[in-house]
Amino acid sequence: MQTTFQISTSGPGLCDVTQEVAAWVQGTGLLTLFIQHTSASLLIQENADPEVQTDLAEFFHRLVPPTTDPAMSYLTHTYEGPDDMPAHIKAAMLPVTLSIPVSDGRMALGTWQGIYVFEHRSAPHTRRVVAHLG
Amino acid sequence: MQTTFQISTSGPGLCDVTQEVAAWVQGTGLLTLFIQHTSASLLIQENADPEVQTDLAEFFHRLVPPTTDPAMSYLTHTYEGPDDMPAHIKAAMLPVTLSIPVSDGRMALGTWQGIYVFEHRSAPHTRRVVAHLG
């Protein structure tokens, strides 16, 4: 059983997709999510305090700043914009796939876990997430 | 076939769970492990020299120091303690799920690979790891 979710992000940061995914899963098995992009990631993170999400985005923005930052002057892939190569680096460090056990139609998420698309580009994008349940 | 392992960590660092998982798997298929927390991770790492594990923990401690460190003063989610937000960041950078092929009851681990729970909080915790074999 496969489907593709189209997720509209509103620019950099985390976009909660837990409800959309939860509404699709059924039965018992293994859910795998796969994001078809190299400048956005999937992430499981705390869903309680929104400050966790903004802090996370800020940490990665400081660890991998835009190529206009002198610290990143060694990067050569700059013609797609100062946020592009940092987005690829973040996409390497963060999950492109997630596998979540499902039991009786419910994902085995912990109490405080939500599923997010983490947009690394500066502009809003439509992101495709393929879901496989088997 | 699903189960949940309860892992008691003894504070920050790696906790070997290889034997416990190995004793549970059987047959041929795909094993998926999923940790139900956002301040601890799963990790496959070298099982030979224990210094690899302490070096790893030290690297991530320096990359993401406690919020009492002036370098982290931009973080806002601090009310759960100086080790909490850094734990969430490390949990974003390190695996929340692992998928390991199984053949004739044996996981396809390389010679030097062990499976660990990586505790990011300062205090010992009981961590839940859901296992799915299909």
Place this chain on the structure above:
Amino acid sequence: MQTTFQISTSGPGLCDVTQEVAAWVQGTGLLTLFIQHTSASLLIQENADPEVQTDLAEFFHRLVPPTTDPAMSYLTHTYEGPDDMPAHIKAAMLPVTLSIPVSDGRMALGTWQGIYVFEHRSAPHTRRVVAHLG
């Protein structure tokens, strides 16, 4: 359905294995790749501009420099060479497994996604990647 790919890397950096994997998959299901090493990683990254790949390798080389770099003098696992412990750290930060939905014999890769083995050691190595299709 399982197999093991033997990948010869030519030293540090990304090695494209997309075609080799694509030639093996068939039918509809879930492909899981698992690398049996703790000093090399799997990675899905942009396959268009080769500068993305060299920039990626350079970023991680600067984030986790060899143990001969004074900034890394706190590391203790040095007897396997100055590139060994940094390789373990990079292997912790980057994927050891990838799960990719397959439909009608084709992996659900995005347009610009390729599959790579990311060699973290300085010398060329032969790397084993176990593939499971179920």
